Amino acid sequence: PAEPLLFEIGDRDHSGVDLPDVEVDDSRLGGLRRKAPLDLPGLTEPEALRHYVRLSRRNYSIDSGMYPLGSCTMKHNPRLNEKMARLPGFADVHPLQPVSTVQGALGIMEQLSHWLMELTNTAAVALSPKAGAHGELCGMMAIKAAHEAKGQGHRKIVLVPESAHGTNPATAAFLGYSVKSIDANENGTVDVEAVVAALSDDVAAIMLTNPNTCGLFESQIIEIAKAVHDAGAYFYCDGANFNAIMGVVRPGDLGIDAMHINLHKTFSTPHGGGGPGSGPVVLSEALAPYAPVPFIRKNGENIGLVEHAEDGSFGRLTAFHGQMGMYVRALTYMLSHGADGLAQAARDAVLNANYIKARLDDLFSAPFDGQPVMHEVLFDDSFLKGTDVSTLDFAKAMIDEGFHPMTMYFPLVVHGAMLIEPTESESLQTLDVFIETMRDLAHDAKAGNVGRFTQAPMRAPLRRLDETRAARQPKLKWSQEDQRAKAAE
Amino acid sequence: PAEPLLFEIGDRDHSGVDLPDVEVDDSRLGGLRRKAPLDLPGLTEPEALRHYVRLSRRNYSIDSGMYPLGSCTMKHNPRLNEKMARLPGFADVHPLQPVSTVQGALGIMEQLSHWLMELTNTAAVALSPKAGAHGELCGMMAIKAAHEAKGQGHRKIVLVPESAHGTNPATAAFLGYSVKSIDANENGTVDVEAVVAALSDDVAAIMLTNPNTCGLFESQIIEIAKAVHDAGAYFYCDGANFNAIMGVVRPGDLGIDAMHINLHKTFSTPHGGGGPGSGPVVLSEALAPYAPVPFIRKNGENIGLVEHAEDGSFGRLTAFHGQMGMYVRALTYMLSHGADGLAQAARDAVLNANYIKARLDDLFSAPFDGQPVMHEVLFDDSFLKGTDVSTLDFAKAMIDEGFHPMTMYFPLVVHGAMLIEPTESESLQTLDVFIETMRDLAHDAKAGNVGRFTQAPMRAPLRRLDETRAARQPKLKWSQEDQRAKAAE
Amino acid sequence: MRYLPHSAADREHMLATIGAASIDELFSTVPKSVLGTFSPDLPDHQPEFAVEAHMRALAGKNHAAGDGPFFVGAGAYRHHVPATVDHLIQRSEWLTAYTPYQPEISQGTLQMLFEFQTQVANLTGMDVANASMYDGSTATAEAVLMARRITKRNKVFLSGGLHPQYRDTVVTYLSGEEGLECLSPSPEGQGDIVDHIDDQTAAIVIQTPDFYGHLRNVSALAEAAHAKGALLIVVVTEIVSLGLLEAPGALGADIVVAEGQSIGNPLTFGGPYVGLLACRDKFVRQMPGRLCGETVDADGQRGFVLTLSTREQHIRREKATSNICTNSGLCALAFTIHLSLLGEKGLTRLAKLNHARAVALADALEGAGLEVLNNSFFNEMTVRLPSPATPIVEALAQKGILAGLPVSRLEPGKPEVENLLVLAATELTTDADIAAFVDSLKGELA
């Protein structure tokens, strides 16, 4: 059932807090005391609790079912992580307390850095980026700073494969680089020859995702890294898919110079409906001197915090020290899994994707077949040809079967992409139900039962939404006028 | 959608804990090492989390909607209470630690006792009863002990009004008393004359609920108490409905000798799907000497714990000291509300019930009309006469409208009872939706739309269940044989 | 007031609808002499942060078990509860649901209770279990009453190894009734009830591991009882032990009662806990408490309901099997979730780990020249100190070590137990804890 907006429940007289109404004179308010009312309706506690519980029931979530979302790594979120992040020793600590009073917090940063460097075989970590795209910015800024330090500031081109996440070209453009696209070969990976052909004295870096967004390991990556370095450029690796290889392959061994790691994907800090994320960046020896502040520096038992740019550091990406709450969750997760568990998780993630591929291959069309996939499997829409069912329709029909849709229309390298990432968290039992559902849907689409798809979803809280209307007549906040107009109807 | 049983998901190889598999020799196991397997399937953590989240979604709860359950007091459960109960200083304390190491826990008991005695004007509190019915047992045992101490052990009759909760006669019978029923008058209350007529030298006590289960204040209660005392008997008050008068009327001022207080109703420790409860019993001066152990004894700043029966004490009702976790929640609730807030809560509870009564009176039939009700309002089924809709059908139709049914067929004093208790926690907005729904249902029932009722619920996780089958062929646990039989089908 | 949804305007509107001038008018049936005639010695409402500060100050006056080495057991045990368990039981739909009398909208709770009953029955080796009791001690008292109903006999013997507070609870429940006999405390695991059983005997009650930690093989006792038509009630206070030890059901128990706290539930100074009660199929209609059973709905879908309620007080009133009304639902949920996470594999490992830690403790104590009374034990044992235990425990508490339970706290005035200390170890007991404790103990005794 629909849930009203909080503004339709509360009013100015309702409040869910008990605070004394102290008298305040204006003498120290610089003449700036508020005159207008706030227009912020309140709810008493029982009203607020029920409102947000009911509203939440209109959401899908990992805890309620499987998210086969390629590239998003929707894995199990252990509650131990949440519990640890809430210990007063972590949650109730101010970022600007004296460093002597936060040795435990710095210890978290130190241990997390150690795990990340060991798992990637890199020389340094910049912890502060607030999310994956912020990490990309961090890595590319380090690259830019390195080039400038070496008098190579003229390098203004960044190579980005067609299959890249949108954040890659956006980040490059953000920093004033022009983006040059690299095509994939017929196997869905990048050939070293294509990279060599695109390299020049003007190229600052390549941004490559590995495993790539088609779910494939870039098998020429070592050669590509060498070619990039030979051309005086740096290798930025998009680490969004690190989940497939953590504990199994070290990106540093492949020759990367910088890679962000999405703690909210790989190390299971929760997605939270869209954030917060955390995107630490590991750096090679070559880029380490350019890392942003803050960073920690160990001095015997004591851990120090460097907060101001020293020689080389490209600066500061955010106030304070980054996403401490996420560091605690990620480190808790790492310690729980251990090195052996993380490797097994990567292996299970790959096993699950290949199991889905093996069981759907006959009905779905895999554009890059004939090789094992990593942690996700890519299909295109050619199996739907002639059915009047689109990838979007197919995805919406999954909702009616109790599943979140897979990733659609990404990567852009194939038509009507369907990218499926089960993660290591799904049991064989769940995978089998998912597979049977997908097979049933594919059969039905081919059998011409179009309504099941074009009318879908029928069993969700809402049916398909009018996105065009939302964009053409943007209504981005509630107002009392709307309320009155509605009441007058 | 249906959720499988955990036994249908898990197996012997799955486990959601990581523990070392230590070697244990048999030398200190007295030859009693287990030989047979345990037959306890396990779930990994992601499986368990999803199973119990999904399962929970098949429950109604206060947080998802209103429970107009008469006599059950389903009020808002503040989360602060839960948070406080989980402080390690309360949750991680053993009942048999040295008393010097648990002064805070004893402080909770002392402060809770003070609140309960102040709110009831009584002389003592027995905190240990584990629930309301256990509290009744406690109070009646104190009465029994008092009679025996005074050579009145021959008193074997307990007076119980027809409208009483089932636990009252059950408790009396449990202690070997015979139960004598008292009729209500035409206004739904007990006349002092009826009590006087029933009193004799063999009567040990009267058990009276006030406000009574018809939602009415027993206005002759002071006279009844006097008559009972004059006859040498004691007055046990069922405190289930204390919510209506907390902070407004003190039961001790009415002449009661013992009364249990359901912390999980009146003071909002949560119901938890059926428990745990907590049923402290307040006692008059006359009964105080017979209180069970343990109880606290203050000695300056130090709080002691008396754990062994002294002169008079009738003994021990449970191991340890009762429901500490509930004491913390209830005290937190009391401190949050304050004396002023508790009184306002009682007043709002009464206001809400009278508002519902005022707005439903014209369509529903109130057997005891013409007086204000307390915190709940009683209707009977006479308004459904000739409709082929029963009280049960009506209640089930409420489910389809998003409400929990009201209490049905209780109290027994009227035919087809419908007892509605909104509690103070429901907002005017919610009450209005509830009232409109009830009116719509009543109109529809009278209009002959029988299917809406007899087929209800249609929109719940399940439709009506076959209770006869459950009782005739009891199947009280899952077994692998069932599984196999089902699979063979 | 943050928990009360009405504004002043709301109240006025409602009063106008009712036709009353004030809320006071709605209390007109209350005698004026008692209405609002008092001013309690109680504070008014406070901000949440003030309440929290008050409660934290009280919590800070307790020594939490996790604050230092900890060896107290005796019916309540400090185990690790996975974070998932506590997270799940706080979910609105579990925490704030009512008793599942309306099965169509209570399938969550009902299915969970069905899972709980199955787990308890399987763990104890019995045919059937109920949907939980208040705790182990009251469940024991209910089991005694149940055995008397079944056998229609009066005599009941309580073993000398039964937890003294369980014994006291049974005595209180049966106060004034004839036939109950409590055998003397048996700290050395000595003594037996076999000789007492006659054809007037309703039941014998024995605990294993017993209060002093001894493991008791109840097979012979079961045979002797059954030969006389009596029932064997087995009490288990440390339910984790059944991960390593033979189930009472396999040894002939007729009724098994247990404290379930160890699985899923924190210590919380003694409650709320969760009582387990399981029995043979033929006794099911004499069980107290709630039972959940499987059935189908109007569309033939599997579903669950509370059943056999003709045993219960809300239907049978004075003819009910017990006056019990509330169960320990949320604690049962914690038990079921934790046990589902453990499974056979996890529970077995947990039990072995507990025993191993207790062996390490016993070895350290004996290595320090102390007398451990137990030949057999699971995770708990009794030590005879050379002097009274209470002052020593008190002295160690001052040093931050919670050193176990002096038996005399529960058995006062019995010189023969004055020097005895009951000690428990669990998976949380580290080598460092044991070393710190034994060292300090030696220091006190030196």
Next chain:
Amino acid sequence: MRYLPHSAADREHMLATIGAASIDELFSTVPKSVLGTFSPDLPDHQPEFAVEAHMRALAGKNHAAGDGPFFVGAGAYRHHVPATVDHLIQRSEWLTAYTPYQPEISQGTLQMLFEFQTQVANLTGMDVANASMYDGSTATAEAVLMARRITKRNKVFLSGGLHPQYRDTVVTYLSGEEGLECLSPSPEGQGDIVDHIDDQTAAIVIQTPDFYGHLRNVSALAEAAHAKGALLIVVVTEIVSLGLLEAPGALGADIVVAEGQSIGNPLTFGGPYVGLLACRDKFVRQMPGRLCGETVDADGQRGFVLTLSTREQHIRREKATSNICTNSGLCALAFTIHLSLLGEKGLTRLAKLNHARAVALADALEGAGLEVLNNSFFNEMTVRLPSPATPIVEALAQKGILAGLPVSRLEPGKPEVENLLVLAATELTTDADIAAFVDSLKGELA
């Protein structure tokens, strides 16, 4: 391994289906030279209780704000968050939901974001707000970039009262670009940007209450900026202040950015927090980040969707308004729930209480003969000590008092700020805290 659902048998079954002999075979596309050729210096998996012990030990090495008197502010504030807020945000359907790209099954998150946007717009007095940014500092940098896009000009002036780390963040975001000018620190609330504005100016950025606690009336600045076609960006680091102070929108701001941590979110050593970004309607298509809008579904029911996504990187790639992808959803949820509990009444009272506590602090400091630089302040102020602040703060920390922020920590090498201390008070600051602090401070200075 407790988070991995497969048993060995499951894996075998799956491999057989795939037709692979081992999982290793599935990694055949990885160069052999890098596959499993290392052994990291990392521990293997551990029981939950061992992990918990490890983390608790680390947490124990921090001095929590609640452990004693506490006066640190400077962009992050210690407020009380109602228990309900933290309970709700941990609910599965909020915590573990994905970004709401599938609106049919994400109405919870979407409606919440719509509520959030409305609250932020109303609180700041602006037309429209986005669905949150990483934090206040990055939101400030994004606002600067946004103003440059809108005005197609380069010059941006940062006020001397802007939080130094916000300034540093903007500088880094714009590194290498021309036109950015940072004015000198203005601890006395002195200095203004008016004189600098010319017709090349894209925007001026001013914080109020500023870093040193001064309240800044930005009306004149807004007029001056608008007269030259420049935009006024107002930064608020203490969002609670808007419960008592005039909204920036009412004073002429074009873009308001703020740190939302104070409402709903704990300190957590600096993150995650929630950035707020609001602007005039006409700038909406130049905003970075997500926007949620109202629409209808196929049946005409009201619903919400992410909209205007042609601004965003996943659609526009290198032509996007920002590379931002993640928002701060869960922190925004906490903000929205807390603010819904406060409402106008609660927020106003909270703000007044904060100011009153700060007045008490200022009075106590001045009473002790210390120099408070502020004529105006909300809940934060700057004190000039007679000697460098850092060693004094360090000395007080050793006594358990966290005494505020020495300005020189953020502005090193500037002798003119070496003696300055920025102090905050909130509703949690008690009279006892103030007395303990002022006494200790006097002691240190004596």
